[in-house]
Amino acid sequence: MEIRENRLEIKDFSLYYHRTKALEEISMDIPEKKVTAIIGPSGCGKSTLLRSINRMNEMIDGVLTEGRILLDAENIYDRSIDVVELRRKVGMVFQRPNPFPKSIYENVAFGVRMGENKQAKGRLEEVVERSLKEAAIWDEVKDRLQRSAMELSGGQQQRVCIARALAVEPEVILMDEPASALDPIATAKIEELIFKLKEKYTIVIVTHNMQQAARVSDQTAFLMLGKLIEYGDTATIFTNPKNKTTEEYITGRFG
Amino acid sequence: MKLDPKNTQRAAVAVLGSATLLTLTALIFIIVFVLEKGLPVLNWSFLTGAPQDMGRAGGIFPAIAGSVALTVLAVLLAAPLGVGTAVYLTEYTRESRLTAIIRFGADCLAGIPSIIFGLFGFILFVTILKMGWSLLAGGLTLALMILPTIIRTTEEAIKAVPLSYREVSYSLGATRWQTVYKVILPNALPGILTGVMLGVGRSLGETAAVIFTAGSSLRMPASIFDSVRTMAVHFYLLAREGISAENAYGTAAALIIAVLSVNLLAYWMMNRMVAKRT
Numbered sequence: 001m002e003i004r005e006n007r008l009e010i011k012d013f014s015l016y017y018h019r020t021k022a023l024e025e026i027s028m029d030i031p032e033k034k035v036t037a038i039i040g041p042s043g044c045g046k047s048t049l050l051r052s053i054n055r056m057n058e059m060i061d062g063v064l065t066e067g068r069i070l071l072d073a074e075n076i077y078d079r080s081i082d083v084v085e086l087r088r089k090v091g092m093v094f095q096r097p098n099p100f101p102k103s104i105y106e107n108v109a110f111g112v113r114m115g116e117n118k119q120a121k122g123r124l125e126e127v128v129e130r131s132l133k134e135a136a137i138w139d140e141v142k143d144r145l146q147r148s149a150m151e152l153s154g155g156q157q158q159r160v161c162i163a164r165a166l167a168v169e170p171e172v173i174l175m176d177e178p179a180s181a182l183d184p185i186a187t188a189k190i191e192e193l194i195f196k197l198k199e200k201y202t203i204v205i206v207t208h209n210m211q212q213a214a215r216v217s218d219q220t221a222f223l224m225l226g227k228l229i230e231y232g233d234t235a236t237i238f239t240n241p242k243n244k245t246t247e248e249y250i251t252g253r254f255g
Numbered sequence: 256m257k258l259d260p261k262n263t264q265r266a267a268v269a270v271l272g273s274a275t276l277l278t279l280t281a282l283i284f285i286i287v288f289v290l291e292k293g294l295p296v297l298n299w300s301f302l303t304g305a306p307q308d309m310g311r312a313g314g315i316f317p318a319i320a321g322s323v324a325l326t327v328l329a330v331l332l333a334a335p336l337g338v339g340t341a342v343y344l345t346e347y348t349r350e351s352r353l354t355a356i357i358r359f360g361a362d363c364l365a366g367i368p369s370i371i372f373g374l375f376g377f378i379l380f381v382t383i384l385k386m387g388w389s390l391l392a393g394g395l396t397l398a399l400m401i402l403p404t405i406i407r408t409t410e411e412a413i414k415a416v417p418l419s420y421r422e423v424s425y426s427l428g429a430t431r432w433q434t435v436y437k438v439i440l441p442n443a444l445p446g447i448l449t450g451v452m453l454g455v456g457r458s459l460g461e462t463a464a465v466i467f468t469a470g471s472s473l474r475m476p477a478s479i480f481d482s483v484r485t486m487a488v489h490f491y492l493l494a495r496e497g498i499s500a501e502n503a504y505g506t507a508a509a510l511i512i513a514v515l516s517v518n519l520l521a522y523w524m525m526n527r528m529v530a531k532r533t
């Protein structure tokens with residue numbers, strides 16, 4: 001049997017928003033249990049690309065896609081794919097911490113409660129504890145699980161949101177600028193966490209912060225105007241980029 | 256003539272302030288006027304007793320029962336239908352010409368005078384469907400009347416639920432219905448209740464639509480096929496036919512207290528819910 005190292009493969013993927021082409025024939029292999037960063041100037045399509053991986057763009061009117069995105073060798077845009085199932089495999093953390101106005105416990109339990117995994121439902125307390133521990137927030141909230149998640153600080157809320165995504169046991173976690181609304185200390189905690197999470201999960205992170213991309217990621221993709229300009233090892237991209245535009249962007253000449 | 260900013264500011268405060276004061280005065284005047292005339296009549300036996308001699312003497316209990324029954328029936332019919340329509344329009348369809356037409360229809364329905372609803376209810380429910388003057392016919396008519404309000408307020412409440420809640424819910428693998436049921440409706444509930452309470456208020460105070468469809472029987476209704484008289488209709492008939500001005504005001508006072516209590520209760524419930532969710 002063939003051993004697949006690339007669980008996630010994007011193949012000639014294009015996305016149109018009404019008549020504008022927002023992503024142009026993007027191809028990239030995203031390695032398993034690594035952190036892949038997507039960087040690029042505002043409006044380059046990095047969030048759009050990220051949201052294509054769990055088909056979140058479908059919520060927007062007028063979006064059309066071409067090409068394929070393969071997860072475990074299956075095209076997620078195939079008609080046979082159940083989008084609900086897909087989103088359980090591909091979790092997402094958003095830019096702003098967005099807990100539900102519910103208790104911390106109920107926030108983390110939400111995905112499990114919505115699912116059909118009877119085993120996980122039966123051990124809900126365990127699942128919540130494990131997820132909060134994985135998200136490195138357990139010690140801070142274990143005594144107030146029944147309190148509203150809205151009472152927590154922004155950084156804590158974001159880690160609860162990460163725990164909420166982990167609770168459904170995804171394979172891939174998409175992070176859309178997960179630290180951009182947080183202060184430096186909370187950001188450092190999230191970055192540490194990302195570093196730990198890649199032992200178990202494949203992570204794709206969008207960031208406009210290049211230092212962050214350099215710190216946390218193994219692979220970096222540079223996008224501009226909907227095109228993939230350069231993609232490779234983070235070390236190479238940041239020290240020895242092949243493309244002149246990439247170099248100009250990471251040295252801060254524009255962006 | 257040009258006013259300097261300071262004077263414009265003063266003028267604005269004066270105009271807006273007196274507008275508010277005028278509104279408040281009108282409200283307080285009505286309440287005080289009705290209560291002053293009606294309260295002396297209000298007592299336990301008036302509220303719980305049966306009317307005698309067409310309402311010249313005795314109490315108004317059947318009318319209270321009629322108002323409550325009719326309102327509850329109307330809300331039970333209209334709330335699920337209205338909320339369902341609103342959910343469908345906002346969450347299950349994309350904005351199109353069709354949704355615009357449905358919305359326009361709902362708005363038109365909201366603007367139709369209640370007596371037209373009464374006439375319609377009389378022709379359809381009372382006559383064609385042979386329900387007679389009954390709780391059922393009245394409830395159906397009132398339900399139609401308050402439906403647009405419930406649809407529109409629910410729609411607004413649903414739209415006010417942050418998009419990010421929907422995104423999170425879908426990203427965690429919730430289905431559309433789970434997202435509606437577990438995320439959107441609970442968060443829209445205070446707004447939905449506002450719409451329902453507006454409907455309750457309108458039902459309680461309605462006369463024209465009710466008199467044609469539920470009739471004006473002074474007896475206690477035993478089933479939904481019986482005719483009932485509501486407090487509002489009772490008041491109207493007592494005053495209109497010069498039966499008893501005293502008891503008319505008593506009924507009006509009871510009605511106004513009922514409407515105020517419903518509003519206060521709704522207000523309290525909404526505040527509690529909003530407080531719980533933040």
